Amino acid sequence: MSLEDDPVYPFVKLIDSGIDTVEINELFSTDPSLVLFYPSRSCRACVEKIIELLNEEIKLLGLKNIIMITDFSDVREYAVFCRINKIQFPVYNVISNSEGIASLMAYEPYYAILNNSLIKSSVFIIPKDNPFLTKQYFKIISNKFFNTN
Numbered sequence: 001m002s003l004e005d006d007p008v009y010p011f012v013k014l015i016d017s018g019i020d021t022v023e024i025n026e027l028f029s030t031d032p033s034l035v036l037f038y039p040s041r042s043c044r045a046c047v048e049k050i051i052e053l054l055n056e057e058i059k060l061l062g063l064k065n066i067i068m069i070t071d072f073s074d075v076r077e078y079a080v081f082c083r084i085n086k087i088q089f090p091v092y093n094v095i096s097n098s099e100g101i102a103s104l105m106a107y108e109p110y111y112a113i114l115n116n117s118l119i120k121s122s123v124f125i126i127p128k129d130n131p132f133l134t135k136q137y138f139k140i141i142s143n144k145f146f147n148t149n
Helices: 046-054 076-086 131-145
Strands: 013-015 022-023 031-036 066-070 091-094 110-114 121-125
Touching: 022 031, 031 131, 046 131, 110 131, 121 131
Parallel strands: 031 066, 066 091
Antiparallel strands: 013 022, 013 091, 031 110, 110 121
């Protein structure tokens, strides 16, 4: 499965933390956003490390530039996940029967840059045991896409 330059179906339905429904095309403007795609079936300890590292780099990336998309089938589990992990950035949950879900979720957590074109770029599959590579990725995309300095 190729993720780079992969289009996202524009009408995928998501639920935000306030339990409001939005379509994915409503989330993005011409400005790029770093999106963390986190499949709910992924290792819980791994996501804790991923979120911890991302929280450490919020100043570099800019809080307004980060979005997380996940696919919990249970809304309560989604809410608990957000609260326990003290996530500072917006988290959206894919509605399980939403058309186009396959265009979003992979088997492993990954980052991608998205804007209103809804074409994934700068895709980065997150290594489990090498936070240094992830930090390097953050530096590269910060310099390329975000003016946070």
